[in-house]
Structure formats: structure tokens, C-alpha cells
Amino acid sequence: MKMMAELNGSDAFIDTDKLIFGIGQVQQITGVSGRQLRYWEEQGYIQSLNQKKGAAREYSLHTLFFVFHVTRFLKDGFTLQAAVDKAKQFDRQLPVLRQFLRSQLKGVDFEDDESILDLGYVDASHHQRIFGVVKDGETYFRIKDV
DNA sequence: TTTCTGACA
DNA sequence: TGTCAGAA
Incomplete structure (x- = not known):
């Protein structure tokens, strides 16, 4: 079966870069x-796609998530x-988590009172x-035991 | 209408 | 950080 990863350069159905x-x-x-966002950008904490002076700022989905996470830690x-x-640090974890789940998660079963994630064999045996x-x-x- | 930059409180 | 002004 063809994987949706072949639809674009990314691995998602939607090209999130767009x-x-x-x-x-x-x-x-x-x-x-907006004041904070401009300040954060000025301080180099976030980046906008459009760097031109005077032009309206554009933010990627990734930056949107980043901003969201920053606010979470700010509230903490x-x-x-x-x-x-x-x-x-959180951003660095995401690719690892995705890779692990993508390769290790074999499926999910829904029982009456519980959901079960099939994570494959414990080892090569x-x-x-x-x-x-x-x-x-x-x-x-x-x-x-199998 | 929205956003931008700069400036003041 | 919020807010205001004057200009895109």
C-alpha cells in the first residue's frame, strides 16, 4: 500500500509548510x-517568514505551535x-516521538473498557x-507471550 | 480594516 | 507590555 508520505515532501497529508x-x-x-510577538521577534525568540521591513508578518504553523508552548511555560x-x-527542547522531542511512534505503533484496538496500542515485538526473538x-x-x- | 514602526507611560 | 499616532 502506498503511504501518504509520497504525496509531498513532508510526511503529512497536508503540506503544513503552506x-x-x-x-x-x-x-x-x-x-x-501583537506587541509581544513583535518584541519576541526583535529579541530573536521567534521568526517570521516575511522579514521585509514594513511588510505584514507571516508565521509558520511551527512558529504558531512554538508561541503556544512559550505561553504555556510562561504561565507556569x-x-x-x-x-x-x-x-x-520540546521542539527537539517532537521529531523523535514521531519517528518512534510511526515505526513502532502497529495499530490500535478498541475494547469495551480500554484502548490498546500494539507496539510490536519486544525484541528480535x-x-x-x-x-x-x-x-x-x-x-x-x-x-x-506470542 | 489590519498591520507596521517608533515612542511614551 | 499596553497604547497611541501617522503611514502603508
Whole structure:
């Protein structure tokens, strides 16, 4: 079966690189004021796609997420600088998480009272299979002999 | 109408 | 950071 990854350079069905947001939209979505966004850009914390002076700023979806995460850490009491660093660390984790899940997640089963993630074999011996269980708001692993 | 830059509180 | 002015 053909994977949707072949539809474009990215691995998503939609080319997220083409999703751009004006400063007004970023304000509405993230709650961060335009004044703050311009200041953050001035400080080098975020980047706008359009660097031309006097032109309206354009932000990528990635930047939108980044701004959102910064506000989250800001609300947690971190300074702007610390919040930005935290957001950058979070950004570094995403590709790793995606790669791991994409290659390791074999499927998801829905039972009556729990959802089960098939995470494949534990090791090359293929004697045991490991599952991620989501039940009653809790998550845990379950290993079964094959 | 929205956004931009610069400036003041 | 918020807000205002004057210009795109």
C-alpha cells in the first residue's frame, strides 16, 4: 500500500509548510498580543517568514505551535528566556516521538473498557509483544507471550 | 480594516 | 507590555 508520505515532501497529508498565519490570527489563537510577538521577534525568540521591513508578518504553523508552548511555560512561571528554551527542547522531542511512534505503533484496538496500542515485538526473538493500554484515564504497558 | 514602526507611560 | 499616532 502506498503511504501518504509520497504525496509531498513532508510526511503529512497536508503540506503544513503552506499553512501561514498573520499576526492577527496568531493573536487570536495563542492570546499573545501583537506587541509581544513583535518584541519576541526583535529579541530573536521567534521568526517570521516575511522579514521585509514594513511588510505584514507571516508565521509558520511551527512558529504558531512554538508561541503556544512559550505561553504555556510562561504561565507556569518561567521567564521569557527560560520559556523559550523549554519550548525549543520540546521542539527537539517532537521529531523523535514521531519517528518512534510511526515505526513502532502497529495499530490500535478498541475494547469495551480500554484502548490498546500494539507496539510490536519486544525484541528480535519475537516471543513477546508489548502493548500500551489506555484505561480509565490511566496508561500502562502490557506484555504478552506470542 | 489590519498591520507596521517608533515612542511614551 | 499596553497604547497611541501617522503611514502603508
